Amino acid sequence: MAYLTQPDYVRYICTCGQLKPITSLYFCRHCLKIRCGFCICHEVDSHYCPNCLENMPSSEARLKKNRCSSCFDCPSCYHTLSTRASLVQPRQQEGAGDGKVENKHQKKMYYLACFNCRWTSRDVGIPDQPVASGGWPERPNPFATQINQLLEYYKAIALQEKQEKIEKERKKFAIRGKYLTLTDKTGLTGAMARNIAGLPSSDSGSSSIIAKFVPSQASAEVEELPEDYFTKEVNLNQITSMPQRLLSPEWQPTDVSRLHPIAKLLSVKRSQRCRECDHNLTKPEYNPGSIKFKIELLAFYHIPEVKIISYEPMKAGENSTVLLKLSNPTAHEMTLCLMNPEDIPQVDNEEEQLENSLEKSLTLDKESAACKPAAAPAWRRAAAPCVRAVGPPVRVSVPQRDDAAEYDDDATHDANDVIVWRKANKLGVRLQVATEAAASRGGAALLALALQYSYRNTVPPAANAPNQRNHILYTTALLSLGNVA
Amino acid sequence: MAHNIKILPGATVCEDCTLEGDITIGGGTVIHPRVSIIAEGGPIIIAEYCIIEEYSTIIHKKSDKQENPPKPLFIGAHNVFEVACKLESIYGHVGESNVFECRSFVGEEVKVGSGCVIGAACTLTAPQILADNTVIWGSEHHVREALEKQPSQLLQLDFLSKVMPNYHRLRKPNVHKRQPSRQSQEPSPKP
Ligand SMILES: [Zn+2]
Ligand SMILES: [Zn+2]
Ligand SMILES: [Zn+2]
Ligand SMILES: [Zn+2]
Numbered sequence: 001m002a003y004l005t006q007p008d009y010v011r012y013i014c015t016c017g018q019l020k021p022i023t024s025l026y027f028c029r030h031c032l033k034i035r036c037g038f039c040i041c042h043e044v045d046s047h048y049c050p051n052c053l054e055n056m057p058s059s060e061a062r063l064k065k066n067r068c069s070s071c072f073d074c075p076s077c078y079h080t081l082s083t084r085a086s087l088v089q090p091r092q093q094e095g096a097g098d099g100k101v102e103n104k105h106q107k108k109m110y111y112l113a114c115f116n117c118r119w120t121s122r123d124v125g126i127p128d129q130p131v132a133s134g135g136w137p138e139r140p141n142p143f144a145t146q147i148n149q150l151l152e153y154y155k156a157i158a159l160q161e162k163q164e165k166i167e168k169e170r171k172k173f174a175i176r177g178k179y180l181t182l183t184d185k186t187g188l189t190g191a192m193a194r195n196i197a198g199l200p201s202s203d204s205g206s207s208s209i210i211a212k213f214v215p216s217q218a219s220a221e222v223e224e225l226p227e228d229y230f231t232k233e234v235n236l237n238q239i240t241s242m243p244q245r246l247l248s249p250e251w252q253p254t255d256v257s258r259l260h261p262i263a264k265l266l267s268v269k270r271s272q273r274c275r276e277c278d279h280n281l282t283k284p285e286y287n288p289g290s291i292k293f294k295i296e297l298l299a300f301y302h303i304p305e306v307k308i309i310s311y312e313p314m315k316a317g318e319n320s321t322v323l324l325k326l327s328n329p330t331a332h333e334m335t336l337c338l339m340n341p342e343d344i345p346q347v348d349n350e351e352e353q354l355e356n357s358l359e360k361s362l363t364l365d366k367e368s369a370a371c372k373p374a375a376a377p378a379w380r381r382a383a384a385p386c387v388r389a390v391g392p393p394v395r396v397s398v399p400q401r402d403d404a405a406e407y408d409d410d411a412t413h414d415a416n417d418v419i420v421w422r423k424a425n426k427l428g429v430r431l432q433v434a435t436e437a438a439a440s441r442g443g444a445a446l447l448a449l450a451l452q453y454s455y456r457n458t459v460p461p462a463a464n465a466p467n468q469r470n471h472i473l474y475t476t477a478l479l480s481l482g483n484v485a
Numbered sequence: 486m487a488h489n490i491k492i493l494p495g496a497t498v499c500e501d502c503t504l505e506g507d508i509t510i511g512g513g514t515v516i517h518p519r520v521s522i523i524a525e526g527g528p529i530i531i532a533e534y535c536i537i538e539e540y541s542t543i544i545h546k547k548s549d550k551q552e553n554p555p556k557p558l559f560i561g562a563h564n565v566f567e568v569a570c571k572l573e574s575i576y577g578h579v580g581e582s583n584v585f586e587c588r589s590f591v592g593e594e595v596k597v598g599s600g601c602v603i604g605a606a607c608t609l610t611a612p613q614i615l616a617d618n619t620v621i622w623g624s625e626h627h628v629r630e631a632l633e634k635q636p637s638q639l640l641q642l643d644f645l646s647k648v649m650p651n652y653h654r655l656r657k658p659n660v661h662k663r664q665p666s667r668q669s670q671e672p673s674p675k676p
Contacts, residue, residue: 076629077622086636117622118602123632237630256629 010306012299013476014039019383025299026281028274029459032471034299040281041273048288050267051080055288061266070133072261074114075244075253081112081261083132084120112136112261124259139260141250149213156209271295301329304336304398304453306477309428313485314387314445317437322447322481327426328398330456337452338394338431344450344474383478385448386439391432394418401425439484447479492658495533497646500654506545511535511562515645518653526575527555532562534642540569541585546593548575561599563637570603580617582634600634 008021016039026035047061048054049068056064072081088109109128112121121136122128129135141147238256245252253259271283283295305327312320328334402424420428433447455471490504495512498504502516506524510516511533519539522529526547537543543566545558558574561581566572570585573593580599585591589603594612597603601615604622615621618631649655 077627116604117627117629118620118631118635119629120632237628 007480009308009480011478011480012303013478019478022299022303022305025303026272027297027299027302028277028279028281029297029302029457030277030279031274032455032457032473033276034303034475035274035281037272039275041275043271043273045269045271045284046286046288047266047268049264051264053288055286056266064263066266067263068266069263071264072112072136073247073264074117074119075247075259075262076119076256077114077117078243078247078262079114079116080264081114081119081121083110084113085110085132086128088128119259121261124257126261136261139251143250146216152209153213156207160207160210302455303473303475304328304334304451306449306451306479308479308481311481314433314435314439314481314483315485316435316439316441319390319432319434322431322433322479323420324429324431324479325426326396326398326429327401329401329425331400331458332456333400333454334398335454336396336398338389338429339450339452340388341448341450341476343393344452344476383444383446385446385478386436386443386484387433387445387447387481388436389431389447389449390434394429394431396427396429398427399425433481435484441484443484445481445484447481448476449479450474450476490656491660492656493660494658495646496658497649498656499649500656507557513642513646515642515649517541517649524558526551528557529560530557531560532564532581534562534637534639535560535564535566536638536642536645537566538568538570541566542571544571544573546573546575548593551576565635565638567605582637584635600631602631602635 003021003023010021011019012022012025012034014020014025014036015033016036018036018038020036024037026040027033028035044058047056047058047066049056049071051071052068054068054070056068073079074081085108087106089106107130109130110132111126111128113119126137240253240256240259244259245254248260248262251258251260269284269286269288272281273279274281280295281297282293284290285292285294307325307327309323309325311322314320324338326336328336396419418429420430422428431449435445439445452472452474455473457469457471488505489507491509492498493510493512496510496514496516498510498514498516499518499520501518502520502522504522507528508522508524509528509530511531513534514531514537515535516522516537517539520537521542521544522531522537523542523544526545529543529545531537531543543558543560556576558577558579560579561583563582564579565584567585567587567589569587570589570591572579572585572591574591574595575593577596579597580601582600583597584602586603586605586607588606590608590610591597591603592608592610595609596614598615598617598619600618602620602622603609604620604626606624607621607626609615609621616630618634620629620631621627622629
């Protein structure tokens with residue numbers, strides 16, 4: 001809970017250089033590296049409506065413009081609208097009404113209502129519906145034809161460009177490789193094949209669309225404002241707010257009476273994939289109602305968690321003590337060593353390469369890639385730690401997580417100068433830190449702490465890979481210890 | 486403070502609530518347990534078919550501006566006071582078919598019309614007059630005007646008046662129809 005409601009006091013440095021709390025990090029068991037939302041692939045698994053939890057294939061979702069056809073949002077306050085029933089007596093023709101018929105003909109009619117701002121579909125004169133779901137009148141988009149025209153036009157352009165590109169490729173590879181294409185074998189050309197298949201010849205269709213397209217014209221003549229525009233008193237209750245207008249860009253109603261229920265936007269279930277090894281890091285269950293995951297490689301379950309218990313005020317040039325809580329979330333005993341980041345042994349620069357290729361693939365600014373070799377890691381630009389651990393590195397062993405441990409209370413007491421207490425898979429340690437003499441007063445006291453930890457990989461190794469199960473891994477965390485006093 | 490509580494027949498009033506001063510509760514009204522109605526500045530009259538939910542507070546405040554003898558605070562029919570809402574008034578009149586949502590607060594010098602909704606946790610403190618069918622909602626106190634009054638809660642009232650006697654001790658109606666309420670006695674709530 002603290003991770004949700006409080007600022008991030010402890011941030012880990014992701015392999016890509018981002019600073020994130022442990023709860024928003026992932027751990028790839030195959031590369032044994034920390035990943036974050038910034039450096040992994042996000043894939044859409046399925047579309048669903050967050051209100052009625054109906055699954056929708058992506059093609060259908062595209063067709064429906066990523067909106068649910070049976071759920072609506074309030075156009076006034078954006079809350080989900082609910083369907084309400086009311087008993088209506090259908091209007092009787094005069095003279096024809098007698099008591100017997102009246103009772104029989106009580107009919108349920110449905111309307112949409114918002115429980116937050118009490119907006120109802122009756123407010124804007126949408127007739128009540130005889131069925132509870134669906135059937136709500138759709139408001140036609142006044143620019144539908146223009147938009148369709150534009151869509152067709154751009155599709156045609158895309159097609160043309162693609163063909164040109166293929167054409168170019170073909171010319172480039174005038175000398176054929178060792179494979180024969182189907183058309184070579186049969187002596188068919190693409191156009192002939194098209195003809196035989198009964199498809200319209202490709203380029204003529206698209207080019208005619210391009211030729212026929214009329215771009216819209218800007219005109220200098222604008223409709224005059226009504227005479228009383230500046231003199232009429234404004235009733236704010238009748239006018240929509242900017243967010244209300246922008247919520248339905250097709251109509252942009254200026255009057256409250258023109259608000260229309262907004263079809264609910266779909267949500268997606270997404271799975272996340274490691275960019276380096278293409279393994280899944282998270283994969284949700286398919287059922288939209290389920291919030292469980294099939295694969296869930298969260299850092300929270302794999303890397304040691306550091307929490308700050310308390311600390312003495314940091315004074316420039318002086319030593320202070322910090323109390324930390326370390327916990328081992330894995331099912332194996334873990335040896336942990338706290339040290340300074342510069343003590344991490346340099347690994348081969350494979351990592352660097354990944355980082356570079358990653359940055360390229362993300363089309364980050366060239367500048368950062370250029371200054372990379374000389375400059376410090378990326379996170380240094382965002383944060384400058386001025387506190388460092390002193391004294392001999394703290395080396396402790398943390399037992400595995402044991403769900404039954406909370407029931408037995410014979411805590412092992414090996415408390416000493418370093419270990420303050422021990423409890424199941426958690427322990428409290430005392431760490432001596434020193435603040436740089438040059439640290440400015442009032443500045444943030446950031447402690448950069450490198451963690452060396454043993455990790456047992458439980459993934460069955462690939463057939464040809466060396467069967468190495470125990471690893472020594474490193475990670476760095478930045479701890480906010482208030483301000484320099 | 487002299488207690489003079491009149492409960493009209495058909496009203497469902499739980500014993501476990503604080504009623505102080507001169508209070509009249511109309512028929513069909515349901516008052517849940519733990520409600521406080523305090524008529525310190527003058528009588529409070531609650532009309533028919535109101536729902537007053539748990540921990541709501543209605544106070545007729547004492548004030549120098551009040552004329553003598555004090556005018557009653559009249560609360561119209563079909564008002565709904567949701568859980569832990571608070572209405573303070575020094576004089577006046579609350580219309581009908583209003584909804585005071587959970588934890589809303591309506592201050593001393595607010596005049597509430599009819600069909601208004603004061604949204605959950607909205608606080609109105611400045612002197613103002615709420616026109617009929619005003620809806621206030623959200624932390625930013627958005628205001629809009631509803632087309633019609635809020636639908637009445639007759640079904641809910643019906644249900645509550647049937648169910649409440651099964652689970653709560655009730656105060657008995659002490660005024661009978663077509664009878665002047667002079668000799669009505671205050672029911673003695675057991676501590
Ligand atoms: Zn990352
Ligand atoms: Zn839906
Ligand atoms: Zn709404
Ligand atoms: Zn990986």
